[in-house]
Amino acid sequence: MYAVMSSVSSFGRGIRDSLPIVAGYLPVAFTFGVGAIQAGLSAGQALMISALVFAGASQFVFVALVGTGSSAWTLISAALLMNVRHAFYGPSLLSYLDRKQQRIPLALLAFGLTDEVFATAIAGTAKQKEGEMDVWLLGLETGAWSSWLSGTVLGACTGMQLLEQSAFIRDTLEFVLPALFCSLLLQCTRHGGRSAVLFALAGTALLGIWLENHLALLGGMLSGAVFGGLPLPATPAATEKKKTIKKNKK
Amino acid sequence: MKTVELAVIVVGVGTWLLRFLPMAGTRIFSRMPEKSFRYKMLLSLGPAAIAALVTVSLSSLLKAHDFSLLEIFSLAAGVVAVAAVQRLTDNLALSTLAPALAYGVIHSVPHWLG
Numbered sequence: 001m002y003a004v005m006s007s008v009s010s011f012g013r014g015i016r017d018s019l020p021i022v023a024g025y026l027p028v029a030f031t032f033g034v035g036a037i038q039a040g041l042s043a044g045q046a047l048m049i050s051a052l053v054f055a056g057a058s059q060f061v062f063v064a065l066v067g068t069g070s071s072a073w074t075l076i077s078a079a080l081l082m083n084v085r086h087a088f089y090g091p092s093l094l095s096y097l098d099r100k101q102q103r104i105p106l107a108l109l110a111f112g113l114t115d116e117v118f119a120t121a122i123a124g125t126a127k128q129k130e131g132e133m134d135v136w137l138l139g140l141e142t143g144a145w146s147s148w149l150s151g152t153v154l155g156a157c158t159g160m161q162l163l164e165q166s167a168f169i170r171d172t173l174e175f176v177l178p179a180l181f182c183s184l185l186l187q188c189t190r191h192g193g194r195s196a197v198l199f200a201l202a203g204t205a206l207l208g209i210w211l212e213n214h215l216a217l218l219g220g221m222l223s224g225a226v227f228g229g230l231p232l233p234a235t236p237a238a239t240e241k242k243k244t245i246k247k248n249k250k
Numbered sequence: 251m252k253t254v255e256l257a258v259i260v261v262g263v264g265t266w267l268l269r270f271l272p273m274a275g276t277r278i279f280s281r282m283p284e285k286s287f288r289y290k291m292l293l294s295l296g297p298a299a300i301a302a303l304v305t306v307s308l309s310s311l312l313k314a315h316d317f318s319l320l321e322i323f324s325l326a327a328g329v330v331a332v333a334a335v336q337r338l339t340d341n342l343a344l345s346t347l348a349p350a351l352a353y354g355v356i357h358s359v360p361h362w363l364g
């Protein structure tokens with residue numbers, strides 16, 4: 001009984017912790033819904049894309065290509081190429097999951113592993129109880145997915161009129177996701193990983209000069225991770241601290 | 251079934267496999283020594299991915315607005331607002347929505363002034 005209550009509570013916390021993602025997803029999914037209708041798709045098709053693919057940037061590329069009359073092969077290869085980066089999220093997240101106490105199948109957890117869910121999960125792992133991370137993650141993903149679907153439906157059904165009427169709303173919505181990413185970055189650098197962050201920021205910016213955004217993102221992310229994995233030379237302050245600890249032990 | 255629906259299903263299954271297969275195949279992760287390069291690299295992947303997303307999302311806005319001074323100022327104000335609100339409240343929702351509102355206001359001032 002206690003285990004069930006604890007799981008329900010963790011799932012609820014996951015839903016609650018998904019609120020910043022919901023705030024970011026609603027406007028973006030709304031814009032996606034509008035874009036899908038503009039590209040000539042029906043509201044049902046827009047909802048189908050959001051429900052099955054659940055990967056923001058590639059969905060925008062998909063509808064843009066549909067709008068230009070591209071072949072199915074082009075649609076599939078472009079969208080999948082953009083989502084290649086997701087392959088790296090799972091292994092990284094596994095380091096935080098307690099595999100022995102895990103109750104939610106990996107196949108289900110993998111479905112909702114978007115950029116924002118992954119970033120929020122990484123930033124929020126420190127606050128989770130031992131063995132409850134998977135249920136919390138499922139709550140996080142459920143909140144995110146539901147808002148993505150709701151935003152898509154709203155955008156596809158009512159979006160065109162609203163965005164045409166208010167430039168202020170359009171401008172405000174533009175900065176929601178960058179603000180969410182900045183907030184998450186500030187939260188997760190509290191627990192270290194600053195060298196990885198610096199290299200990823202610089203790497204992505206440099207690669208972005210020559211490459212498409214999704215390729216720069218992949219390259220920047222990997223360069224940051226590689227540099228984060230390298231043993232860094234100890235700073236004088238760190239060396240001094242080690243010496244003091246050794247002295248105190250003696 | 252139409253081509254679009256078929257493509258959506260293939261992309262949906264493909265994206266899920268991209269997320270799931272590396273997870274399912276990473277049982278060796280639990281056996282990795284904590285000081286190893288691979289272990290530290292995988293741990294660094296999270297912060298690195300968020301940093302890369304920050305860069306791409308900000309640069310996309312800059313490009314979309316042709317690197318205008320108003321855009322540079324709005325983005326700088328938005329990022330400063332994120333840091334300030336997060337420092338004051340430590341609330342992820344507030345530090346996401348308040349700066350977005352600030353960005354929208356700054357962006358709209360020239361329109362409002364005519």
